[in-house]
Amino acid sequence: MKRIILSMLLAICIYMPAKACDVCGCSASNQFLGVLPGYDYNFIGLQYMSTYLSSAHPSAYENRPYEHSREYYNTFQVWGRYNMGKHYQLFAFVPYQYNIHRQDSADALHSGIGDISVLVNRILINKEHKKLQHQLLAGGGIKLPTGSHTSLSQLDKQGLPNMQPGTGSVDFMVNTNYTLRRKSAGINADAAYTFTTTSKDSYRYGNRLNAGAMAFYSFAVKKFAIMPVLGARYEYTLHDYDNYNRKWLNEQSGGYMLYATAGIQAYYKRLGARINYQLPLAQHYSSGYVTANYKVESGIFLLF
Template sequence: MKKYIIIICLLIGLALTSAKACDVCGCSLGGNYFGILPQYNKNFIGLRWSQAKFYAHMNHNSEYLNEEYSHDTYSKVELWGRFYVGKKLQVMAFVPYGYNNMDGTEQKVSNSGLGDVTLLANYMILNTGDDDQKMLKHTWMVGGGVKLPTGENDFQDNGVLVNRNFQLGTGSTDFLLSSVYTVRYNKIGFNAETGYKINTRNSDDYLFGNQFHASGQFFYWQNVKSVALLPNAGLYYESAERHQDGEVLQANTGGSAMLLTAGLETYVKRISVGVNYKYPLSQKFNSDDVASIESKQRWMLSVTYNF
């Protein structure tokens, strides 16, 4: 029991540790967030819809330049699945289709299409979840993967390359590390997740900053006849370093944000339906002297088939 307490403390500590700096918005936002995974011991395939909004404002403090603003919305539908290869090893795949919209004083553009495909492998280090004799149950998975440059990264408006964050893909092959830990005592549980994304340079010698995210959320398991309900709430943190174009650090890139999360997972036989809402509590982006950037609310809806 003592070693389990040590593991819990280490994971919670990692989940609450700040990294150096989130891409302000767009295709490289956050990395792959699992959330509370449906029925950890089964394969599944499903769809997730998500949306994130940002507001940018520029005040030049000049009588010759007007104030500028931009309302940016990043929507995504994602085909995802989990498949066990042996008892302890699982493979996950994420195939996103994005729709980005920028509504600003200087630029109004939209872009949609295939995003960057991600492949991950997770190894089960600890699993007592299938032991019906135990009130206290744990599962702990660690993994890694690769994000492929399948999304468009050269979208232009009137012959000029649109903001890198607005692109559907990064144009780079990137690498991911992840850890997901769940503990449950009777009907009450806690889920801790961390992820780190190591980015590489694309063919234009542009480097998106490395990214980190962590979440911790409590949940309550309740059966209502043949339906299982899992309400949950907690905190989500994300951060990213500044971008580099060649060796030049880019303004208005990178930063961090802490968001409050609340959601509900519903299980009916082989079908799982989940909804999650995130509201920003604090944020600090690396904006320059004339710009301010604000993260708005986010949401995610998922439907999966377990087999």
Template sequence: MNKLIFILCLIVSSVGQAKTINDSIDIPESVSREMLDDCDACGCAAGNGSSGFESLLNPQFIGIKYFAQHYKAKENLFVKDLTQDQYFNTLQVWGKIPLTEKLSVYASLPFHFHEKRTIQGDININGIGDLNLMGIYRIINSKDNIHQLNGGLGVKVPLGKFDEKGISGVNPSFQLGTGSWDYQAALNYKFQKNKLALLINTDYTVKTENRKHYRFGNQWNYAATGFYQITGTEKTIVSVKMGLQGEVYDTNKQFDEVMLRTAGSALYGKLGFEASYKKFSLGGEVMLPTYSNLAGGDIEAKSRFSVFINFGI
């Protein structure tokens, strides 16, 4: 309950700031945002559950996002049933600042508080996560703004704590950070006409070996999301969205030895909304798995939920 109150306080605080600052921006019609889901999948540190970086609602912003994930896992190797509930929660500060007309810099800093409920009792970890930095370049932008293609290159700085004891569990991704410098490449395509928009995103993360000689598997993410604007004025835009998002994980390694039952994949269906008023923007999304085969079947994806509040700067 204290964690929930803490989250709500931060959100309310952001809303108040947005009302005092965001009162003079001309938001283009029919423009929607695909959230920068940099919170990591299957542990919020060992993977990167990104669905690409974004299409722009405002050219520059700063905000707060809350992201929650639920998984079922085997209690240990000697049981067949998935009885252990694992909850991964992230509160993230993020922002995007343009350097030139085509080049922007994106950054996010997460705070994780995770929990898994075992027969012996609940286990909780919390703390700062890994810092994400990415340069975003606009490759194509048609004169009528119907087509846009963006590319990005990024790095994850290992600020989050990596606990070597944690890799002995069913889910080695129950961590605050990978302990390694990881690198990401991303592409984002947007088609937009009148009240309709389509976003296609893909990114690939290369993960390196950390000081404990452990290396989480590389990860490929992909997503397709459709938007429909249900209302729009000079100051206000409200859109709904739905789509699919997939993630593919390679095997983890330790001392260059493959760790069995650490690879996997999952596919989610998602439904959400995004709304803006002047510089202030709000969005939410629910994701449910249509397919899940994580850690050789030892982990099952259950649900995800996210909400963000942003304002232009």
């Protein structure tokens, strides 16, 4: 119980915007775990995530019309989980990015292997109490700068820095994931926070929070196990620094997004598939100049 309270406290504290200064923000892409397949099994999966943003902002120069653009973020990712003994789980994520920035009918494409992440979670709780099954994981990890990244000064001529496959920085993540299940129904709450560091060219992305709560219910249809999920996700990102050493804070970056999310998972023996659709309920991103339209996440996985 004490551990649950501590983890909930952690999640609540992560949710709190800093009151010491007037900052707030959110990002376009965050790694999160959510409702995970077959707890006792290892798995390897292929995941596809798509995010569509649109932006409209006034031109920096006089007598120019508003500038409009669309950004399509596509991530194809191999990911998996490996149980290390009874208490630890290792997660690894190898993404491939295919991002498109469309402005005035001209497309700028940024693609390539993204930043590889590794996460180790400790199983703090896995027990049944009064017909309720509790499972609590918490841990941390690292994101390595394996994706291609161009310095801001060069990229200014090509598009936004966050269109790139990599961030050019080593980032550190902490996360917690709690599942409460009774018979076929349950809830899942998770929170992940990323501490960013400065890239070689002094650019620094804002720290990011990704948190969510989902309700699920599983039932059988012939030989398939079906599990619909419904919930909400919240993303919050601090401002980026164009140059962290000089403290050039980009106040037109960062913000928050709140999504309603609905999805379904299906299992046949040791093969699983899932799809989630996220629709924004509320948002304020990049000083209101950027609008998130939707997110789709789908994937297949093999339990072993």
